[in-house]
Amino acid sequence: MIVSKSSTWHLADAISDCQPPSLSRDGYALVDPGAFSDAGELASLCGRMCVPINWGKDFTGLPMLIDLRQCDARQKEWLESALADDLEAQQRFPLFRPRVCGYLETLVSADVVASHLGQQMLVLPIDKSGNRSGSAALWRFFDPRVFANLCWLLDADRFAALTGPISTWLFPWFGNWFELATSPVRITGVNAAERIAGFMRIDIEVWERAQRVALVNQVLARLALPPDISWSQRASVANHIETAVAVAKDRLHWDEREDQARYAEHVVRYGLAFLTHPKLAPYWTLREAQRTPGSWADLAALLTTEEYDVLAQQAMNTVPTLPPANFSNTAALGTRDL
Template structure:
């Protein structure tokens, strides 16, 4: 996964991958023809499954409208409506079948789940934790998966060839270890909202560094510190990603981390051990680090 430039002209080819649940009256000037990507196991949830728009099948005016909607996604703070722009040698029907193939399967606890891997907030995390063989299976006939995420455009090249349909979903399905990351993709997104509040223009490299740091912090917060409340996990991951060891190894918190893991204290009381001056110093060190790393 690498950063790329947004389309610099009206797109005439490829396919838009759309989250139908996030479409509203403002997404397109007029309703565009869409093909449903619904596996047989999710027919009762058809309204939630993604859609494909065949760009070449649109009129020139519709292509302009679709391009404008796609370009708006990078700067939008709303849940993504247009998730990706795909390049594939397949026709729309065959590509829709491929997209649908990996939408349902067993989750981390073994129960059946609907996996929104096409959502940029999930897809970007999958690309960070997946093995090469899993990425190839997930993309299959897709030669290029371009998508807006965290105020940047990204591209992931795919094989551009179909994979064995008899293999089912398993070739591209997350392992139990990978689910630990993928299950908190929404929390990663929430932490990024806070980061963007203070850094309006993170570099692409900084975005990837933060994603990795946030992911590891959330896993540690859940597994080692026994944090369960969503807000506490988000705050812990934000502090960890922002301040790093200056926070995690702060002298005032030396024994507090063990107490938190053992249930002898809570997150609010741990935070309270640091006063205004401590956080002021942490923020100063953070700003110096960001300047040095070129994050803004």
């Protein structure tokens, strides 16, 4: 996809807290058909499926774009009810799969938006030499549990290529709604050099980080941060979780995802008090040298209940003390191997 920027913008400054969108106004609702238990009402809305290039007739996993101007009052009320139910469910189950994934505003037609989103969904990891490095995948970046993390993981150019002609993108994350004010780009055609057999190229380093986002969300849910914190605060915590997950896997050689998640949770929850604990410091050295085996349970057994209590007392509030997230990083999630 060849895009032309209308202006420069910074992701860190483009996102703000907002109220859930009113679907009674114009604009587009982006929904996940697979999250609806009854697709009958959804089918009557005449939405447009966001279908990748050369896709078959199986639309499983693909989003639907609904032009709210073409919906009558009853249909809009039904969508509003689904959105409200999503919000309530997310209060109790933070990782709940939402039905209404976003509210979009743009000056282009629904057909153009649906086509653009669909064309971004097939990706193929490549290495620095431009060679294929990994399996092709369907990238469900529209899922707000994914999209919210992309806002701090992707650099501005890659993110602009995803959002394309969309000027406003509202999305939920952990029970709150946030507004992304983008700088829309002009679509001038499909660049074959950017694709391999219809798949968008994506850097392998970006793709490897992409696989951590599910764990990032899981750890965020376990930390149970205050519901009223801002997007930038939650994104900062997510950034530190992602870094800790990478350390657990690459430096401390924990292959089990649960071990990686537990390590990241403790790093963010207890900080230096955990990392520099006298009983644990020698353990980190042994793990890095691959001179001691074991899972997270083996590490946990090194500390007594009383010592964990002391860690909790020493731990500071992570939200105001963490430095800002690095909004120039890259990555993604929401994949299905093809």
